[in-house]
Amino acid sequence: MKRETVITCVEPNRRAKTMTTVLDGSYQRMEPYNGEEEDEEDDDREIPQESGFIIHVVPEGNKARWNHIEDLDSFFTRMYHYHQNHGFVCMILQEVLELVQLIFVIAFSTFLLHCVDYSVLFKNKPQTSHKTSISDVILPSSECLASMGLVTWICLLVAAIFWILRLLKVVYHCMQYWDIKLFFNIALKIADCDLDNLTWHEVQKRVIEVQKEQEMCIHKRELTELDIYHRILRFKNYMVAMINKSLLPVRLKIPVVGEIIFMTTGLKYNMELLLFWGPWSPFENNWHLKEDYKKLNKRQELARSLSKHILWVGIVNFLLCPLIFFWQILYLFFNYGEIIKREPGTLGTRMWSLYGRLYLRHFNELDHELNARLSRAYRPASKYMSIFTSPTMTVIARNVTFVAGSILIVLLILTVYDEDVLTVEHVLTTMTILGAIIAGVRNFIPDENLVWCPETLLTAVLAHTHYRPDSWRGHAHTQATRAEVAQLFQYRAVYLLEELISPLITPYILCFRMRQRALDIVDFFRNFTIEVTGVGDVCSFAQMDVRKHGNPTWQTDRAAKYDPNQYVADPEKAQMPMSDQYTQAEDGKTELSLIHFTLTNPEWKPPSHAENFVAALRERVRKEVQSGIHGEINPLLASLSSLSSLGPGYNDIVSNIIRSTMVNQPGGPTTSNFINQQPCTSHVSAAGDELLNVKSDILPHAVQRGLNKAEGPVHNEKGFLYGLQQGISNQSLGASVFVSSHEFSTDLVDSRLSVSFPVTRNSH
Incomplete structure (x- = not known):
């Protein structure tokens, strides 16, 4: 051998x-x-x-097949996408069909422009026959080719080159993902049919075990969960940090309208091209920042070079603007045209904006984890945005609906009486427009059963999104707060409009806004890049170091009151921040990211300072729950009990949290006594029933079935913190430690909502 x-x-x-x-x-x-x-x-x-x-x-042999993988970033990223996209067949089928779709769009668009005789179709040309057939409308192939001008041929040539490049990319991806398939089948021992039955957390555990045999990374004997996250999210962590520090120029001031946030797919693509993977980017490969960017004396030279590259990319975007704009029109038309025709109200629905997804994302948070959080926040966010209605617009909308509806119903009745009404010119068009108008103005008419509770709804949103400025506290009812939330949670129509005009705005932002930030960007890469053994250069914020990037208002001075000897006498455990306004992450993102990562990866062994921080937080939350069990009026425990109203899955979580505390309290009160002491009787009774009827060894599995599929593990030893995170939010953990008791109880009692927890403070 x-x-x-x-x-x-x-x-x-x-x-x-x-x-x-x-x-x-x-x-x-x-x-x-x-x-x-x-x-x-x-x-x-x-x-x-x-x-x-x-x-x-x-x-x-087989054990050395994946020994010493040079680019682990790409390998782990492909592994993650392979798992999330359901395996080899689905991924390759999707890419092949996208190639077919591209051919269809180009061919169909060319056909509509040059091969249809619209004078015959619209009966502008006299015909000998009384009935027009499809063959009469379609021109012969010779006439189609003759009608194509130079511009059309240039567009077809560019499209053909683009398609060939996409084809080569698909072939390359096919070879790459075949290797990933073999890795899953042979090394991880996961068959394709079992792929959907395993969470990413379970796959990740197997990868860590395989590293000990295969030695995929030769610089470290053992990989940690954080190493894998760093490699998959290396560039995304940089983007999240730049958005958090307001480094990227995504805010525009428009006369009359005011300040808006403009972040589109095209603009984000150009920024990533310039900053991460383009030929002139600061990174010389996927895992290493160019050495010049680490030198202080090179900052001015690098800033001038980066500014020049940004200018050239902006100029290229400007030159390609007509072609990109035309493609955007075709893409949006074919992708959304049928949906809008069938359901015009789709334009009035909301979605999380691209900026919102970056602003609300934790460091080291994978896509499926972020999607799960935002999906839970979608309904309360929609309800919060819908309660803001203008009385003036409501009156106008009701009258417009009355007039348009009256005309539409008359046309419908006439059509039922005699279908020849549809042959009258513009009747069908009029009916379509009237239907769209009615669907559009309905968004301005509030639900007659709507209850005005902005603070409660916004708090429910923040329980999952986790971040908010201080200006929102107590001002959820104001239009200013609603406008800021709308920047994160925008209308789909606004999203489509931004994507449509993106080819026009992107060159301006690159040439006149981003170039001005070139020096700041160079300084950012130098100041916030660290080298991690076995991983390479990563954003220092992604290390989640609460001492270096933490917010002083989040430190454990409050927790020290519970055990001064433990948290004050030892400077290492005191967690005194070494950060300032420039080095600290805004809105408590470092602390929240650490909590989130610790809860979703319970096997991860954090550094001592991070472990002390989480331990202090755990102790504070435990004392809050214990004080409630011993009969004190405790808003945290009351809110836990009221979680029962949210569904059976939450009952399991509440029961697990309460039981884990009661088991550790010898001679503590019985469940019935605890229930009788709480105010929300109906809610608490449900939690009490679960407490009495469900065995402790079943609870973790029940929680896992209800919530764990998308987001990660549930373990008995960490069930307390994990239950809080899943049932309430990470933010409530932070609130329970770092917010005064008066603030905490006021927010909870007033809102009477299970997730009514204050959230992060800005440090401004």
Whole structure:
């Protein structure tokens, strides 16, 4: 059997260098060695030499198939997409059909422009026959080709080149994902038919185990959950940090309208091209920032170079603007035309904006985790936005609906009486327009059963989105707050309009707004990039270091009141922040990201300072619940109890939280006593029933079936914190530790909502 020989060279006071040689057909590589003696069980695998070399002998074959993967970022990203997109067949089928769709759009558009005789179709040309057939409308192929001008041929040539490049990309992806398929089937032992039955968390656990055998990463013996997240989300973490620090120019001031946020798919694509993966980007590969960007004396030179590159990309966007604009029209028309025709009210529905998805995203939060949070916040967000109605617009909308509806019903009755009415010119068009008008103005007419409760609804939204400015507190009823929420939760019609005009606005933003931020961007990469062993260069915010990037108002001075000896005497555990306004993340994003990552990855071993922070938070929440169990009026426990109204899945969570606390309290009160002490009797009774009827060993599985499929693990030892995170929100955890008791109880009692927790404060 072939064997792989690995030689590690250790130099005093230096990290091990990596080199590659070929000896007797075997592959040799270097990895860091800390100089410590290995366990006896590893003596046959690693033999420290006096010369500073360590020789690793690894069997080849299947176990070495994925040994030393050079670009782990791309590999782990493809793994994640493979799992989320349901495997090889679905992914390749989707890409192939997108190629077919592109051919259809180009061919059908050309056909409509040059191969249809519209004078015959609209009966503007006299015909010998009384009835027009399809063959009369379609021109012969020779006439079609003759009618095509130079512009059409240029567009077809560009489209053909683009299609060929897409085809090559699909073939390349096919080979890549076939390798991922083999990795899932052979290394992870996951068959394609079982892919949908496993969560990403379970797949990730297997990857960590496989690393010990395959040694995909040679720089670290063991991978952690954070290492995998770093590699998948390396560039997204940078984007989230830039949005959090208001570095990217996405805010525009328009006369009369005021300040708006403009972030479209095209603009985001150009920014990522310039900053991450383009030929002139600051990154020389997927995992390493160019060395010049780490040098202070190069900042002015790099800023000028980046500014020039931004200008050229803006000019290219301007030159291609007509072509891109035409493509946007075709794409939106074919993609949304039928939906709008069938359901005109679709334009009045809301969706999370692209900016909102970046602003609300935690560091190290995968797409499916973000989607799950925002999906839970969708309904309360829609209700919150719909309660704001203008009395003037309501009166106008009702009268417009009356007039348009009257005309439409008369036309419908006439059509039922005699179908020849449809042949009258513009009758069908008029009916379509009237239907669209009615569907549109209905958005301005409030529901007659609507209850005005903006604070309650906004708090329900924030329980899942987690972030809000201080200006929203107590002002949920104002138009200013609604306008700011609308920037995150926009109308679909606004989204389509922004995407349509994006080719026109993007060159302006690049040339006149983003260029001015070139020096700030260079400074950002230098100041907020750190090198992590075995991972490469990552955004320092993604390390979730509460000491370096934490907000002072989030630190554990309040938790110290519960155990001064533990949290104050030891400076390491005191968590005193070393950050300032420039280095700290806004809106408590560092702390919330740490809490979220800890809860979704309970096996992860955080650094001591992060572990102390979470421990202080856990202790504060536990004391809040315990005080409620011992008969004190406790808003946290009351809100936990009222979660029962949200559904059976939440009952399991509440029961698990309360039981986990009561089990640790010998001689504590009985469930019936606790229930009798709480105000919301009907809600608490449901939680009490669950407490009495469900066994402790069943609860974690019940929680997992209800909530875990999309977001991650539930473990008994961490059920307390995880239950809070799933049932209420990460934000409520932060509120329970860092908000005064008076604020906490006022928000909860007034709103009488299970998720009525204050959220983050701005540091301004």
